Amino acid sequence: MTLYNYYRSSASYRVRIILNYKNITYKYVPIHLLDSGGEHRSDEYKKINNFQQVPSLLHDKNIITQSMAIAQYLEDVQPEPGLIPHCHLDKSYVLQICEIINSGIQPLQNLSLLQKIKKDFNAEKEITKWCQFWIKKGLTSLEGQLKTKSGKFALGDTVSLADTFIVPQIYASLRYSVNIDDFPCIKKIEDNTKNIKAFADAHPDKQIDCPK
């Protein structure tokens, strides 16, 4: 498998954790989101992902984009160790957490969105406040949900897809100085995943495109 990704992209970070957790070896192809006006906007990369985002996964000449779709694909082709529960209620809880992050938090800090509001709406000075507002709103909702079912991880004491989405969102939140200590269940997940090799190896600082 080949993963087109960027070290600091939280959606890429999710997929790296999933690949590592499932012991899938992959080729890492860095796509720099800032260099040359963004390599994801190049004609060459548009052939891989016409939505011009990372991550994109190439497997057997098939390209899969969108981390949720990639996660589901990887669960299908490599079911063990599983990240999506079989119990329908646990599964909906896990996917609900992923979707709050995937649709409700991360898109509001996405590079192209921030570039657009800075440039066209003169909002340069308001960007940090904007990001902090949406992140805190999202994390508050997540914290409420986690209180119902979390243990060491988002779903009891078993690692699930929810943790692979929460950990990259924590990293992204810290970039905007949101204090994770205000969210004890989320903080606990950060503490309990940081020594799991699949999570540690996927950290942005450990990637080949991370500046020294």
Ligand SMILES: N[C@@H](CCC(=O)N[C@@H](CS)C(=O)NCC(=O)O)C(=O)O
């Ligand atoms: N829902 C998508 C989100 C992908 C996404 O937003 N990727 C960001 C990096 S985290 C990106 O490529 N941004 C480029 C841009 O906004 O121009 C997924 O889960 O894969």
